[in-house]
Amino acid sequence: MKLQFLGFRFSGWQKQTNAKTLHDMVDKSLSFVFEGVNYKTIGVGRTDAKVSANTYYIQMFTDGLVDEVFFMNSLNSNFSPDFKAISIQKVDRGFNIINVPKIKEYHYYFSFGEKNHPFAAPFLVNVDEILNVDAMMKAAKLFEGEHHFHKYCTKPSANTIFKRVIDSCEIVGNDILTANFFPEKSYILKVRGKGFLRYQIRLMMATLFEVGKGNLDLDFIEASLKEDNDRKFLRNIAPASGLQLFDIELEL
Structure with missing residues (x-):
């Protein structure tokens, strides 16, 4: 269903x-x-x-x-x-919703600058500092492909696989969620892949916010994704309310 x-x-x-x-x-x-x-x-x-x-x-x-x-x-x-x-549709008895191959697309909605209307809180995270969105867009593309995501996972299990593939990762203007109480401009981090680690998207978003603030650069992100990274997860986690599981493609 x-x-x-x-x-x-x-x-x-x-x-x-x-x-x-x-x-x-x-x-x-x-x-x-x-x-x-x-x-x-x-x-x-x-x-x-x-x-x-x-x-x-x-x-x-x-x-x-x-x-x-x-x-x-x-x-x-x-x-x-x-x-x-x-x-709703019927499936075979042997079908398993957890194990079936799937591609997930997550969206993270955000804005920056003047504080948002309170009605936007369930959908949109606001950063009160001015962000360099162009730098964030370049940084987001660095997450695409196969990388080692040790730094973008909290509380992994002993069997956690950190080497993952992100099919696409980009920041674009928001034209999907609109309302008269939204700010004039807002943005979406769009991420597609077969599987994600605990808090991975929110850790990625928090890192991109730091790039937008000028506290981190593209070299930091590139180094954080290499196999020889220090494997200590990043501490800044973006708020959950901006995250949306936008789409799931199931291989039925």
């Missing part, structure tokens, strides 16, 4: 004790839809607290067939305004 959600008031996807999570809300909504039907849901991946998704998938297991039209209408009527179910 394909979903969209605004993650600003949630503590991420994964269920937690004493926290309001996206997965909890999905299952709670489903409990009002299903009567006498057992079900279980699995998400395509974790999201951080306050991170939103224009595209997200869950795999649902039930012990009964679902009338797809009725189900979608009922689910959307029971969802809070933070959620919307987009589509």
Whole structure:
């Protein structure tokens, strides 16, 4: 099932004790839809607290067939305004939403200068300093290709693979999210790849902010991606609210 959600008031996807999570809300909504039907849901991946998704998938297991039209209408009527179910389709029993090959595209929305209208907070991160966007655009392209991302991952496991490929990485003007309370100019960091490390996009964005402020240069980024980097993760992490899981291409 394909979903969209605004993650600003949630503590991420994964269920937690004493926290309001996206997965909890999905299952709670489903409990009002299903009567006498057992079900279980699995998400395509974790999201951080306050991170939103224009595209997200869950795999649902039930012990009964679902009338797809009725189900979608009922689910959307029971969802809070933070959620919307987009589509549903049957898959083979052997399908695994977590292991299926996929390409993810993340967007990070930001602006700089004068403080934003408070209504923009769930979507757009504002940096109060003036940023050199041209330098940030050049720096973003350095992340493309195969690199060693030790410095762009927090709390890795013993089995974490740091050598990853980023298919594309660019900063462009924002013409996707618009509102009359947005600043006149805002920007998007767009990143595409098959898999990302814990906090990777937010660590990349924080580093690009430092480039924009003049505190770091292109040489720093190039060195940070080499195999012989010091492998200590960077400390600056960009706020989560600007991050959006924009698209997922599943190989069904």
